[in-house]
Amino acid sequence: MRDYDIFKDQVYRLTGIDLNSYKETQMKRRIDQLIARHGLSGYDDFVTNLKSNSTLLKDFLNYLTINVSEFYRNPDQWSIVRSRIVPLLINTFGQDLKIWSAACSTGDEPYTLVFVLSDYIPMNRIRITATDIDDLVLKTASDGIYSEKSFPALPKEYKDKFFIKREEKYEVLPEVRRCVDFKQHNLLSDPYPSNLHMIVCRNVLIYFTEETKEQIFRKYYNALAPGGVLFLGSTEQMMSYKDVGFERLDSFFFRKPL
Numbered sequence: 001m002r003d004y005d006i007f008k009d010q011v012y013r014l015t016g017i018d019l020n021s022y023k024e025t026q027m028k029r030r031i032d033q034l035i036a037r038h039g040l041s042g043y044d045d046f047v048t049n050l051k052s053n054s055t056l057l058k059d060f061l062n063y064l065t066i067n068v069s070e071f072y073r074n075p076d077q078w079s080i081v082r083s084r085i086v087p088l089l090i091n092t093f094g095q096d097l098k099i100w101s102a103a104c105s106t107g108d109e110p111y112t113l114v115f116v117l118s119d120y121i122p123m124n125r126i127r128i129t130a131t132d133i134d135d136l137v138l139k140t141a142s143d144g145i146y147s148e149k150s151f152p153a154l155p156k157e158y159k160d161k162f163f164i165k166r167e168e169k170y171e172v173l174p175e176v177r178r179c180v181d182f183k184q185h186n187l188l189s190d191p192y193p194s195n196l197h198m199i200v201c202r203n204v205l206i207y208f209t210e211e212t213k214e215q216i217f218r219k220y221y222n223a224l225a226p227g228g229v230l231f232l233g234s235t236e237q238m239m240s241y242k243d244v245g246f247e248r249l250d251s252f253f254f255r256k257p258l
């Protein structure tokens with residue numbers, strides 16, 4: 001067995017994360033960088049240290065799960081959510097929409113959903129489930145405090161309306177936070193919710209192998225109610241959408257037929 005295969009096996013036993021589902025070249029490069037940064041001699045040495053050093057383990061998990069996010073990321077796509085997708089969903093399902101933001105990182109994405117939905121739906125009726133594998137980002141997400149770098153794309157009207165500025169930080173309003181339930185969830189091994197009206201999953205599937213991606217697309221299809229919409233990121237491609245059963249509404253929007 002290759003060193004890296006043994007390493008993947010040990011990581012799985014230690015963390016429950018199956019590195020086989022992640023693209024190997026990219027993942028190995030990140031892990032090799034981390035090993036070098038900590039002055040360790042190789043995979044063996046790294047695993048020994050991971051077992052005894054909980055800070056290193058946390059660092060490693062954090063490092064594996066690339067967490068970059070921002071509000072209203074890829075504005076053109078959010079404009080489509082705002083002008084077409086939300087009205088379509090309300091038309092199909094009414095105002096009590098069941099929405100899942102999967103791999104939500106620091107919360108920028110589910111909060112963006114709240115901003116956009118609030119143009120159509122009273123805040124007290126907006127409910128979003130937002131999940132990520134990484135509990136550190138979920139903590140940031142539920143605290144809801146951000147720095148300027150999270151806002152290159154968010155329209156000013158939303159920034160002014162939904163944040164309080166405290167010194168150099170921006171705090172999302174409590175009524176926005178109340179719309180989102182943050183939970184830990186591993187896309188590779190945990191059960192998926194059902195009867196959803198919308199799933200937002202962006203900039204995470206790029207790390208997975210084609211086979212794993214395909215399985216996730218099928219699970220998303222099953223998780224949606226007929227008429228429900230899947231919103232993917234610009235780095236994600238679903239070539240096989242017809243085989244999975246979806247119809248395409250726009251480049252990154254797919255609907256389970258009614």
Ligand SMILES: C[S@@+](CC[C@H](N)C(=O)[O-])C[C@H]1O[C@@H](n2cnc3c(N)ncnc32)[C@H](O)[C@@H]1O
Nearest residue numbers: 065066068069103105133134186187202203204
């Ligand atoms: C680059 S961020 C994307 C955040 C947000 N969706 C966006 O597009 O701005 C990728 C997120 O995927 C999460 N992630 C990685 N592997 C995961 C898994 N197996 N299950 C759930 N989340 C995962 C990471 O923790 C990270 O927060």
